[in-house]
Amino acid sequence: MTTLVFGHKSPDTDSTGSPIIWSWYLNEVKGEAAKPALLGEPNTEAAFMLEHWGLEKPEIIGDVAEGAPVVIVDTNNPAELPASINSADIRAIIDHHKLVGGLETKAPIDITVRPLACTATIMIDLIGRDVAKMPEAIKGAALTCILSDTLAFRSPTTTSHDKAVAETLAADLGVDLADFAVEMFAAKSDVSEFSDAELIRMDSKEYEVDGTKFRVSVLETTAPEIPLGRKDSLMASFKTVAAEDGVDEVLLFIVDILKEEATLLIPNDLVKGVAEKSFGTTVEGDTVVLPGVMSRKKQIIPNLKV
Numbered sequence: 001m002t003t004l005v006f007g008h009k010s011p012d013t014d015s016t017g018s019p020i021i022w023s024w025y026l027n028e029v030k031g032e033a034a035k036p037a038l039l040g041e042p043n044t045e046a047a048f049m050l051e052h053w054g055l056e057k058p059e060i061i062g063d064v065a066e067g068a069p070v071v072i073v074d075t076n077n078p079a080e081l082p083a084s085i086n087s088a089d090i091r092a093i094i095d096h097h098k099l100v101g102g103l104e105t106k107a108p109i110d111i112t113v114r115p116l117a118c119t120a121t122i123m124i125d126l127i128g129r130d131v132a133k134m135p136e137a138i139k140g141a142a143l144t145c146i147l148s149d150t151l152a153f154r155s156p157t158t159t160s161h162d163k164a165v166a167e168t169l170a171a172d173l174g175v176d177l178a179d180f181a182v183e184m185f186a187a188k189s190d191v192s193e194f195s196d197a198e199l200i201r202m203d204s205k206e207y208e209v210d211g212t213k214f215r216v217s218v219l220e221t222t223a224p225e226i227p228l229g230r231k232d233s234l235m236a237s238f239k240t241v242a243a244e245d246g247v248d249e250v251l252l253f254i255v256d257i258l259k260e261e262a263t264l265l266i267p268n269d270l271v272k273g274v275a276e277k278s279f280g281t282t283v284e285g286d287t288v289v290l291p292g293v294m295s296r297k298k299q300i301i302p303n304l305k306v
Helices: 013-028 044-052 119-133 136-149 160-173 177-189 196-202 231-245 269-279 296-303
Strands: 003-006 034-038 069-073 089-095 110-113 204-209 212-221 249-256 261-265 287-291
Touching: 003 013, 013 034, 013 044, 013 069, 013 119, 013 136, 044 136, 044 177, 089 119, 119 136, 119 160, 136 160, 136 177, 160 177, 177 212, 196 204, 196 212, 196 231, 204 296, 212 231, 212 296, 231 249, 231 261, 249 269, 249 296, 261 269, 269 287
Parallel strands: 003 034, 003 069, 069 089, 089 110, 212 249
Antiparallel strands: 204 212, 249 261, 261 287
């Protein structure tokens, strides 16, 4: 059977590119039939990556069949995976997030979880010398993933190894890192065609704090004035999204990539309390600026308090 390789729901660049990278490796190097898949429409930056490097958009799937062989990348959280994931035959997990628990496997599997900024960085390490066999498009996908997850090395999750791998890939491809990052972030910032609900879910994860379930959403942009110009309608959509997704509240952080800060929308007293307890700030009005906050994984999720 063909192994499906996929990342998390609301696929960002890493969860779109890494399945493509690993499927190439399984097919072309290991001789194992594999194909990438997505658990939703890719965001605008991921779509830019596919178009820029001439890559076909992977099939979007809603669930997995019982016993289907799968490789999970860029997550290990069952809440971010298909409903039937524990009935599939999970063959491997490649990730850079903390362990959540709840996945069940049919047999012992290969698990690689490393404290790096990007799943694609881990894959480059695992592929090793066979990286030399990679087509330009696959190398380009890896480079785009790393620049995305590190916010062009601005994110506090960035390691020296992520940067070194990106620089090597860029040299191989003849790509100017600064210029390419500008193109990527311009694509990421173009959200004009998305509804409020789509923006809220575009890059989001479910997370529970002391019995309160949150959808923690992040919009990374070089044009924060665009989503902030829609803050009233975005906050009006929070209740609908929360009800539909089975969570208690939405937290939406608009990350200004260039200023290296986040603005949290404050729709009610619950979120105001979360902001003040979690980030040691004082909230006045319906937004609060959090200087230096850029990473959900390292700076937002670990600090959340109710």
